Amino acid sequence: MRLSWGRKAMVLAAGSALALALAACGGDGNGGGAAPTSGSSGGEQKPLVFGTTDAFGTVDPAGSYDNPGWEILYNTGQTLLAIPPKGTQPEPDAAEKCDFSDPKTYVCTLRAGLKFSDGSALDSADVKTTFDRMIKIADPNGPSSIFADQLETVEATDATTVTFKLKIADTTWPYRLTTAAATIVPSEYAQDKLQESTPETVILSGVYKIEKYDPSQQIILAPNENYQGSKERKNSKVLIQLFKDEASLKTAVESGDIQVAYRSLNPTLIKDLQDNGAAKGVKVVTGDGTGISYLVFNNKKAPFDKKEVRQAAAALLDRTTIAKLAYNDTVQPLYTMVPKGMDGHVEAFKDLYGDKPDPAKAKTLLQTAGVTTPLKVQMWYSPDHYGEASADMYQEIERQLEAGGLFDIELKTIAWEQYKEQYAAGAFQAFQLGWYPDFPDPDNYLSPFYATNNFIGDGLGYSDPKADELLTSEKTEQDPAKRKTTMEELQKYEADVAPMIPIWQDKMIAAVRDGITGVEETFDPLYTFRFWLVDTSKAK
Amino acid sequence: MRQYLLVRLGLVIPNIFVLLTLVFLLLRVAPGDPISAALGGRLPPEVLAERRAAAGYDRPLIVQYFDYLGDVLRFDLGTAVSDNRPVTTILSINGGATISLAVSAIIIAIVIGLPLGLLAARYRNSVFDVVVRIFGILTYAAPVFFVGVIAITIFTGMLGWLPSGQQAGPIYQATVEAKTNIFLLDALLAGNGEAFVDGVEHIIMPAVTLGLLVMGVLVRMIRVNVAQTLRDDYVEAARARGIPERRVVFHHAFRNAMVPFVTVLGLQVALLLSGAILTESTFSWPGVGSELVRYINARDYVAVQGIMTMVALAVTLISFLIDLVNALIDPRVRY
Numbered sequence: 001m002r003l004s005w006g007r008k009a010m011v012l013a014a015g016s017a018l019a020l021a022l023a024a025c026g027g028d029g030n031g032g033g034a035a036p037t038s039g040s041s042g043g044e045q046k047p048l049v050f051g052t053t054d055a056f057g058t059v060d061p062a063g064s065y066d067n068p069g070w071e072i073l074y075n076t077g078q079t080l081l082a083i084p085p086k087g088t089q090p091e092p093d094a095a096e097k098c099d100f101s102d103p104k105t106y107v108c109t110l111r112a113g114l115k116f117s118d119g120s121a122l123d124s125a126d127v128k129t130t131f132d133r134m135i136k137i138a139d140p141n142g143p144s145s146i147f148a149d150q151l152e153t154v155e156a157t158d159a160t161t162v163t164f165k166l167k168i169a170d171t172t173w174p175y176r177l178t179t180a181a182a183t184i185v186p187s188e189y190a191q192d193k194l195q196e197s198t199p200e201t202v203i204l205s206g207v208y209k210i211e212k213y214d215p216s217q218q219i220i221l222a223p224n225e226n227y228q229g230s231k232e233r234k235n236s237k238v239l240i241q242l243f244k245d246e247a248s249l250k251t252a253v254e255s256g257d258i259q260v261a262y263r264s265l266n267p268t269l270i271k272d273l274q275d276n277g278a279a280k281g282v283k284v285v286t287g288d289g290t291g292i293s294y295l296v297f298n299n300k301k302a303p304f305d306k307k308e309v310r311q312a313a314a315a316l317l318d319r320t321t322i323a324k325l326a327y328n329d330t331v332q333p334l335y336t337m338v339p340k341g342m343d344g345h346v347e348a349f350k351d352l353y354g355d356k357p358d359p360a361k362a363k364t365l366l367q368t369a370g371v372t373t374p375l376k377v378q379m380w381y382s383p384d385h386y387g388e389a390s391a392d393m394y395q396e397i398e399r400q401l402e403a404g405g406l407f408d409i410e411l412k413t414i415a416w417e418q419y420k421e422q423y424a425a426g427a428f429q430a431f432q433l434g435w436y437p438d439f440p441d442p443d444n445y446l447s448p449f450y451a452t453n454n455f456i457g458d459g460l461g462y463s464d465p466k467a468d469e470l471l472t473s474e475k476t477e478q479d480p481a482k483r484k485t486t487m488e489e490l491q492k493y494e495a496d497v498a499p500m501i502p503i504w505q506d507k508m509i510a511a512v513r514d515g516i517t518g519v520e521e522t523f524d525p526l527y528t529f530r531f532w533l534v535d536t537s538k539a540k
Numbered sequence: 541m542r543q544y545l546l547v548r549l550g551l552v553i554p555n556i557f558v559l560l561t562l563v564f565l566l567l568r569v570a571p572g573d574p575i576s577a578a579l580g581g582r583l584p585p586e587v588l589a590e591r592r593a594a595a596g597y598d599r600p601l602i603v604q605y606f607d608y609l610g611d612v613l614r615f616d617l618g619t620a621v622s623d624n625r626p627v628t629t630i631l632s633i634n635g636g637a638t639i640s641l642a643v644s645a646i647i648i649a650i651v652i653g654l655p656l657g658l659l660a661a662r663y664r665n666s667v668f669d670v671v672v673r674i675f676g677i678l679t680y681a682a683p684v685f686f687v688g689v690i691a692i693t694i695f696t697g698m699l700g701w702l703p704s705g706q707q708a709g710p711i712y713q714a715t716v717e718a719k720t721n722i723f724l725l726d727a728l729l730a731g732n733g734e735a736f737v738d739g740v741e742h743i744i745m746p747a748v749t750l751g752l753l754v755m756g757v758l759v760r761m762i763r764v765n766v767a768q769t770l771r772d773d774y775v776e777a778a779r780a781r782g783i784p785e786r787r788v789v790f791h792h793a794f795r796n797a798m799v800p801f802v803t804v805l806g807l808q809v810a811l812l813l814s815g816a817i818l819t820e821s822t823f824s825w826p827g828v829g830s831e832l833v834r835y836i837n838a839r840d841y842v843a844v845q846g847i848m849t850m851v852a853l854a855v856t857l858i859s860f861l862i863d864l865v866n867a868l869i870d871p872r873v874r875y
Binding site for chain 2: 047049051055056057058060063138140141145194196197212214215216217218220239241242243244245247248251255257258417420421424425453454455457458
């Protein structure tokens with residue numbers, strides 16, 4: 001069909017007019033549409049509007065192994081055991097009770113009347129499914145490694161009893177059951193692949209359920225009417241607004257678009273909010289975090305193959321200055337790999353080397369090692385993975401180590417992808433790493449680093465029979481007091497051997513608008529945001 | 541016309557093949573993979589290698605390449621490894637935001653750029669013409685992200701007039717049901733005037749920023765073409781017949797400048813897509829472009845490959861459509 005020019009012009013004009021109409025026919029603000037959701041005053045629950053730059057992935061516990069994903073799971077699902085707010089010990093959640101019947105057998109009894117968000121009953125068969133499918137799927141991005149090495153079998157002994165048979169005696173097992181990876185899913189979930197993350201397909205039993213899941217823009221958590229448990233919800237629902245950059249996140253909380261800005265605001269933005277936020281109705285709330293930063297030595301590579309050289313470096317560090325200059329005190333000095341707030345934390349490095357640089361001690365140590373000073377060392381760091389502030393941190397470390405003329409540091413960096421491969425291959429002399437816990441047990445800060453099969457491998461080049469012996473001892477010890485003593489002994493031992501040096505532990509930091517309360521309550525070693533604790537009833 | 545159509549269609553297939561091959565190869569040149577990106581800092585190297593192998597990242601490139609082509613033929617764009625979202629879902633949800641931004645930018649570019657170009661041609665060599673020419677050069681040359689950051693600094697930071705990012709405020713996003721995934725349209729469909737106004741406020745800065753990029757090209761192209769046409773014999777003849785100058789410019793000269801205009805507009809779509817990536821990142825706009833950046837950062841080959849494949853197909857399709865429209869507008873094109 002051929003159109004005349006007039007027809008063509010009409011078609012083009014009509015198309016343009018439609019497009020213009022779409023863009024230009026703005027309402028007058030009284031367009032008769034539904035008003036935004038808001039609660040009334042007088043203490044009534046209102047929605048919590050939460051902002052973050054976190055990137056969210058799958059909501060299937062078999063495939064989720066990062067902080068944002070676990071945060072959703074902690075808020076929408078249940079685990080047999082859970083770490084209570086401000087607590088450090090596992091307590092029953094979906095379970096009524098759990099205990100070791102022998103060192104390799106762990107038995108849990110479920111609460112009565114548990115239900116999933118779709119109203120179906122939650123029983124021991126679902127718990128068995130949860131673990132079996134996770135290990136079977138073994139998703140490349142998933143957390144199956146938390147259980148696969150420990151778990152021999154899991155059995156639904158009866159409708160409310162679950163029996164875990166372990167391959168090894170492991171006192172960290174209850175802690176592993178508190179992780180979001182252990183979130184109970186229905187037996188109806190696909191057994192050999194991950195469940196899609198949509199409101200219709202995510203069926204869990206937590207205090208919230210997913211109402212909207214768009215990881216590019218917004219996630220909405222609505223109350224789960226079928227929730228059976230002790231968590232008291234203090235808001236009507238949660239809108240999680242996702243931001244691409246930190247500056248937009250800060251602007252949004254200042255303008256009131258969001259009520260809580262959490263993870264991540266960089267030190268400069270936090271400082272600005274601390275100084276000027278009050279005028280805009282924003283305060284900064286902080287708590288001890290459990291993310292740590294540490295300096296790794298290659299224990300098989302000169303000059304750090306000598307213990308005294310590692311000790312000398314430890315004696316020259318001033319962590320307080322690093323925290324202040326590089327991070328505006330948004331982190332705090334750390335003197336052992338186990339962060340403050342966890343059981344068994346001892347400031348072993350502070351006891352051995354002090355908290356101020358001691359050049360005389362460092363000089364003596366290097367003389368004992370018989371090395372020629374200044375020692376030339378290449379030190380690697382990764383600002384693209386650990387943030388721009390790590391460049392400031394390593395410049396300060398360079399300054400501190402060179403101050404006494406004992407070291408000559410050359411700072412180097414490459415993209416994280418190469419960085420990972422190079423350190424794992426043992427190419428670096430010294431380098432930056434960081435760590436967040438899988439579960440809030442001190443062992444998760446000891447075994448991954450000090451065990452012979454540690455995750456740093458050739459990058460660390462460390463294997464020590466005494467460390468392995470102490471680790472085995474603390475993992476199998478049933479008496480908490482004895483276990484704590486063993487972990488303290490291990491930290492003191494490792495401070496002396498110094499295969500790596502802890503530098504700082506982070507702080508949990510949120511910018512919160514006036515009238516929002518309860519954020520402080522969720523800042524603890526679990527390192528996750530419990531949305532139900534945030535009270536919005538007095539929100540302005 | 542039929543022969544012309546068949547020839548153009550015949551060229552589309554090798555175009556797509558070359559584009560898909562480029563997409564595949566470029567992604568494989570980049571270091572890393574989703575497995576090591578996610579778990580590289582947590583697992584011993586040998587376990588990491590096992591997981592990479594299980595996910596198929598250790599297979600020969602040629603095997604991966606033919607698998608990829610086969611999947612595209614079935615229109616299976618894959619599922620993102622990092623968040624388990626099907627690429628088609630990503631495209632359907634985030635595509636709406638990109639389309640609304642691109643359409644708004646084109647409308648702004650046409651509504652402002654077209655009259656500016658015409659008037660500059662009509663009054664060529666005047667002060668107005670000089671100003672328009674400088675404006676055209678500046679808007680074309682200025683980097684999108686630079687213009688965006690300046691706009692945010694002024695209109696959000698200093699004046700507080702406009703929001704700096706997102707499609708709409710969180711509350712409005714929560715209350716408007718996503719039917720088309722184009723927020724402004726969804727707000728209209730929901731009859732929610734406040735949400736619509738909020739959406740307009742949010743889209744102004746990114747759309748103008750992206751629109752300026754296209755506007756620079758349009759203004760210069762229209763000015764040159766219309767000015768040239770105004771010197772043609774048939775236009776002089778029209779003037780000699782006593783036809784008013786306004787009608788000569790808008791009816792005679794502009795009509796003849798339509799073919800290059802439509803062609804350039806089509807070419808701008810490709811420019812618009814690359815500009816959209818920068819604009820979306822600058823303004824936290826939740827479109828395909830910013831999602832692409834997110835997946836690139838996650839080294840998620842599958843998602844990046846799927847999105848890039850769709851973009852390549854879209855650009856090829858648009859080029860084909862532009863050829864068709866040109867053929868309809870001007871029969872000489874078909875020969």
